Amino acid sequence: MITLLIDNGHGKNTAGKRSPLMEDGRTQLQEWEFTRKVAQRIVELAPQYDIKPVILVPEEEDIALSIRAARANKYIRSNPAEKCVLVSIHGNAAGNGSAWMKARGWEAWTTIGKNNSDKLAEKLYDAAGKFFPAGTKLRADNSDGDKDKEKDFTVIKKASCPAVLTENFFYDNPDDCRYMLSFEGIDAIARAHLAGTIYYFTK
Numbered sequence: 730m731i732t733l734l735i736d737n738g739h740g741k742n743t744a745g746k747r748s749p750l751m752e753d754g755r756t757q758l759q760e761w762e763f764t765r766k767v768a769q770r771i772v773e774l775a776p777q778y779d780i781k782p783v784i785l786v787p788e789e790e791d792i793a794l795s796i797r798a799a800r801a802n803k804y805i806r807s808n809p810a811e812k813c814v815l816v817s818i819h820g821n822a823a824g825n826g827s828a829w830m831k832a833r834g835w836e837a838w839t840t841i842g843k844n845n846s847d848k849l850a851e852k853l854y855d856a857a858g859k860f861f862p863a864g865t866k867l868r869a870d871n872s873d874g875d876k877d878k879e880k881d882f883t884v885i886k887k888a889s890c891p892a893v894l895t896e897n898f899f900y901d902n903p904d905d906c907r908y909m910l911s912f913e914g915i916d917a918i919a920r921a922h923l924a925g926t927i928y929y930f931t932k
């Protein structure tokens with residue numbers, strides 16, 4: 730059994746983390762809501778990929794990062810027969826959400842140093858290249874021989890299984906934001922995480 734632990738970032742009480750208003754003067758992407766939509770779509774599609782999805786944060790409120798990691802590790806300990814990986818799902822921003830910015834694209838982060846998380850990230854980049862529209866900018870840091878960027882974010886640092894944090898497009902870029910608000914975008918982001926997980930275990 731392959732299990733995908735889904736850390737859907739932030740909560741409705743998280744300050745900021747939302748796009749400027751769209752052209753209609755009303756629509757606005759909120760990062761916490763976006764990450765929960767992606768998580769829900771992963772749950773819907775997971776059977777097609779023979780993956781067991783586990784949502785680590787069923788709450789709408791934000792949950793402390795160390796508790797998110799503790800939930801993941803408790804699950805891993807309690808289910809030793811399952812092959813677990815973790816994705817921490819986020820949306821990116823180049824500014825503070827008060828103005829539209831130019832930066833666009835998709836990227837993935839692992840902790841500093843080399844381990845299986847780097848392999849998982851590489852497979853997620855492969856899947857991103859397959860599922861996102863042609864011309865999507867896959868933002869990579871190739872300086873250490875792989876594409877992922879590296880920083881010791883709490884959840885992926887503390888998780889006791891391969892773990893990658895994905896920044897799924899920029900909600901403060903109008904074109905990326907439109908994609909993130911669309912069913913097409915949510916669906917493709919969910920599929921990229923599921924397919925990347927399968928590639929990790931099979932390729």
Ligand SMILES: [Zn+2]
Binds near residue numbers: 738739819820
């Ligand atoms: Zn975030």
